[in-house]
Amino acid sequence: MRAHRIALIVGVVAAAAAGLTVTPAAAAGPPAPANDDFAHAQALTGSAGDVTTSNAGATTEPGEADTIAGLHSGASIWYSFTAPTYGTLLVGSCGDPDLVVVGVSTGAALGSLTPSTAYTGCNGRYTDALLVKVLPGTTYRIVLAGIDQDTSAPYQGPIGFSWRFTEATRAAGPTHVYVQPESHQVTVSWPAPEDDGGADITGYVITARVNGVEKATKTVGTEPVPQVVTGLPNGKPYRFDVAAITVVGVGYPSPPSETVITGHPWFPFAGWSDYVKRQYHDIAGSTPTASSLASWVAKLDANDGARADLVVALRRSPDNVTNVDPLIRLYRALLARPPDSAGLHYWIGRHRAGTATLADIATTMATGRECRKLWFLMTNTQFVDHLYDDVLGSSADASGRRDWVKKLDEHRSTRAAAAAHFAALKQAKGYLFWELDAEADYALLLHRGPTSDELSQWIFPTRGDPLSAILGSAEYQLLLRSA
Incomplete structure (x- = not known):
């Protein structure tokens, strides 16, 4: 060992004498794992x-x-x-x-x-x-x-x-099934199963039963969207169940739906009279007169598709034009969002009762934390442009824009007063008219705001279809039963 050490020292000295630099060899790293690549x-x-x-x-x-x-x-x-x-x-x-x-x-x-x-x-x-x-x-x-x-x-x-x-195993059944009977047919809706068994759902089987005996089946696509089962005799008490289909086979069935009788399109109401009274209560905050009740019941008996027509008529009534629509626009003006159901119903009640004007409501909203946080960094010019764009759905006219900005800059008016003024106008145009209308319908009927997909259905003037979808939806039925 001593001889090796002397030799190493001699080698280093010799290298130094020759002007060379000696660098110790780097330690070898660990070998790559066998499954490195x-x-x-x-x-x-x-x-x-x-x-x-x-x-x-x-x-x-x-x-x-x-x-x-x-x-x-x-x-x-x-x-x-x-x-x-x-x-x-x-x-x-x-x-x-x-x-x-x-x-x-x-x-x-x-x-x-x-x-x-x-x-x-x-x-x-x-x-x-x-x-x-x-x-x-x-x-x-x-x-x-x-x-x-x-x-x-x-x-x-x-x-x-x-x-x-x-x-993979058989898919679980949907947790519940909702039904809407009509003449010779029933609309069936359900949520996706909570457990698909580990395989993609390729379809659903809807089964109609009378007293537990299978009477009709319908196989549909992969999405749990409402489906109409046709060819059902009127007057029969039907219950429906739904099962998902995967590569494993037909899954477990859902619990059966409520019993419905075909030919009773007013379900889940006891009759058209109850339906009319409920819409007057929810939308107009009133009770129909005897003549109005009789008139609408006759229309609905003749054409159950008129369910949506009743909602449209109440939404176009002087009550809603005065007490509901301006509040929908006021939420857009000051909070830049659809109204929450609880807040909207509270302010509609105050406005109908005459205990709060639109200006009073705007002042209260404007002092809230949500509103102050939203507009804190916005200039008066930007705020006025927002009112024209998002409340009226139109570009600002030069003189009107200039006047409102000057009023706000000179503190001769407030943003709350400006919002109340724009909310009281009836000039919303184009897509914005339908968006605001949808926000009112969803708040009054389903007690929530519409999703972006739901809102898109209102952009074009085809109110009857999306309204009928709301009135026949499982969500609406569940809300009625829990009321």
């Missing part, structure tokens, strides 16, 4: 397992993405699983690094991978999991990587994940 992915067999391993020495190979779900990754290792049949693959990741990143994809090469689901991971506090619906014979690629959150550098060290394959 995509092509050498480790196959998972069986139906479940826990993988405890290390990605020390792993690399990111050419063509491999350097991020997973927007998170920087690297030092990745690969696994694969080939599904034996339809079902779900659950992959949960956790380990020593600050964040374990896992992704599940399909494809035969790095450049053609198609993510089959989102990516997720574990930060030491909880474990997320990917749930992927799998197809028989398809190989799923699982990439596992880590990142040090303190340094944003790829992590290398102990790492792992758990996985489980579950074969």
Whole structure:
């Protein structure tokens, strides 16, 4: 050993004398894992397992993405699983690094991978999991990587994940079914099942029964949208159930619907008289006169499609033009949103009773936190432009715009007063007219605002169809029963 040390020292001295720099050899890093590359992915067999391993020495190979779900990754290792049949693959990741990143994809090469689901991971506090619906014979690629959150550098060290394959089973039944009877037909609606059994739903089967005996079936598409079952004799007491269809077969049926009798289109009301009274109460806040009640009942007896006509007539009545429509516009003016049902009903009641003018309501809204926060950074010019655009649905005329901005700048008026003035006008045009009308209909009938998809149905003047959809919807029936 002494001779080797002397030789080393002599070698260093000699090199120094010759003007050379001696650099000690770098320590060799750990070898790359066998499944470092995509092509050498480790196959998972069986139906479940826990993988405890290390990605020390792993690399990111050419063509491999350097991020997973927007998170920087690297030092990745690969696994694969080939599904034996339809079902779900659950992959949960956790380990020593600050964040374990896992992704599940399909494809035969790095450049053609198609993510089959989102990516997720574990930060030491909880474990997320990917749930992927799998197809028989398809190989799923699982990439596992880590990142040090303190340094944003790829992590290398102990790492792992758990996985489980579950074969698909029959889908659960929808939790409930709603029905709307008419002459010789019934409209049936239902929500998607909470559990599809691990396979995509390819359709639904609707079954009509009388006293438990199957009388008619209808197979429909993949979306749980209202369906009309026709060809049903009038006067029969029908109950309906719905089952989802998947590759496994027909799923479990839903609980049966309420019993309905075809030829009674006023359901869930006891008769057309009750229907008319309810609409007067909900929309006009009043009771129909005897002559109005008799007139509408006669119209509905002759044509049950007139259900929507009654709503339209009440919405165009002097009461709604005076007490409802201006408030809908006022919400748009000061809060830039559809009205909440509770607030709208409260202010309609005050306005009808004469205990609060539109100006009073505007002043109260304007002092609220929501309104102040919304308009705090907006100039008076911007606020006036908003009133023209979003309350009237038209561009500002130059003189009117100039006058209102000057009033506000000189403090001769307030934004609350300006909003009340615009809300009282009846000039909403085009699509905005239908949007405001839809907001009123949904608030008065369903006690909520419309979604963007629902709102789009009102943009063109075809009120009868979307209104009929509301009146025949499961949501409306449920609201009536809970009232």
